[in-house]
Amino acid sequence: MNQTPEIPEAGGPNLHRALGNLPAHEPDPTTWPRIEAQLAADEELIRVVPTLPKHEPDELVWDAIAARLDKVAPAVVPLF
Secondary structure, three states: OOOOOOOOOOOHHHHHHHHHOOOOOOOOOOHHHHHHHHHHHHHHHHHHHHHOOOOOOOHHHHHHHHHHHHHHOOOOOOOO
């Protein structure tokens, strides 16, 4: 891939020179295997998540959670 774009503007030569002075960089050898492992894990999640059981807690459970949260952290008053 060519890093130097064709730029017809007046600053084009400066850009070409600056890009030519950039140091070459190679990523750590473990970078691509880590990325591939993360992508494989994402694909596995996409495959498995739809098979998980669906459960909606009883309304009383949510009320109990809200009541406990209100005791620990009173309602936040908006600043605006």
